[in-house]
Amino acid sequence: MTEFIIISLIKIAVVFFILLTVIAYLSIFERKILGWIQMRPGPNRVGPWGLLQPLADGIKFLFKEDLVPAAVDKVTFILAPMVAMIPALMTYAVIPFGSEIELFGRTIPLHITSINVGLLYVFALTSIGVYGIVLAGWSSNNKYSLLGGLRSSAQMISYELALALSIVGVLLQAGTLDLQQIVANQAGTFKIAGIPVLPRWHIFWFQPLGFIIFLVSANAELNRIPFDLPEAEAELVAGYHTEYSSMKFAMFYMAEYANMITASAIATTLFLGGWRGPFVDQVPILSVIYFTLKVCIFIFFFIWLRGTMPRFRYDQLMNLGWRVLLPLAFLNIFISATISLFVS
């Protein structure tokens, strides 16, 4: 029992440390990639190739004046960044980062825990994360923040539906909510005449529609362009985090990036086979590399979208969520159920 606790604590510490570093460096990579898309170099002054920029940003956030305006609702003002940040970090408890490794004679599975309602746990935390934004918008006692907060939460709860329904297809195919089992379900390859052609990932069979719906809904959940009207700089000053400064703003910022990595990790696990890849059984450490590569593909995709697309107007956004994605998600469930019934 104590051994289990110690191993779990070590895993949590490692994941936490790596995650915070990745979030910090994600900010520089986002700015670099956006810069390249826009034909400019991005930040490259601080350190070689700009690699010390997150350090500079961190020091800036620590030393800025932490302003709490006089007329805000103090309890919720201070609570909101916490409510945004904590669920964003808690989701990493169930994500499978790799297969198993052998250390000091013990086989350690590379996930912090494996619960039998793993996917619902992730959705529960996403639902709680909405409160961070709502409370931030309201407590700031500022009409721009309130509008931004309300718009954002309305958008997030609308797209939560399409997000959850797009996952149901994967559940029908895998037959379980446990993320480890969903990865295990995607083992093997499709063979034509004995030659492996395609890996047996969910995106290829039979969830391409679910994958597209998931990507679009995840984009809207993350409040990223093209769905970032809540943070629309030109219209709402800075939306729900207008009145926040220093570490509280940094927490919102980090929570957004943490959510982005979570969405990428979930997309990898559900649709792209998680840590699966060639020669993973022989060399277990390759599983972590494959997982990281796949997550990076999705992160790059999100950043690419940000640099390329214009912003949706609010009614277009709601229209897309309720009248396009929701029926498509139902169609996906119908198709998945039919195929599930006839295949097995």
Add this chain to the structure above:
Amino acid sequence: MEKALFLILAAVCAVAALNVVLQRNPLYSALSLIATLCSLAAIFITLQAQFIAAIQVVVYAGAIMVLFVFVIMLLNVTTAERTIDRHRYLKFLAIPFAGLLITEVFYVITRFPQAQMPTGAIGTTESIGVYLFNQYLLPFEVTSILILMAMVGAMVLARREEKGK
């Protein structure tokens, strides 16, 4: 170990529930209710009902309470003012009724000292799915029609403002 966990969670739940009724600011009450629901979900997990715990957070704390919070924010419900003096006698009725409730609860608890957990997996996804679609299919379908009625009713009521369509 489980007892300690239950005690902590129950204490959080009870304090949050008390806070719901003792707060003057309605938003704080709503937030305390969310805390109550989350601690209830944790208690469900200690009872091996993981699916119900997750659904409790997703549906109740994550969707219904968001609606409550929206209403409180948009309607600008201010902190409760002093109520009308006409109902002052209700304060004196509260204590005897509370005493009655506590007596009933103690009676039920002491009559069944050995409550047992039902064997087998009860609160997992599979078992709930099996029961919901085999034994309780009629209530399930009737509930879905009920929800549909509520949605249609809400839409009709909301649309009534713009007559002339």
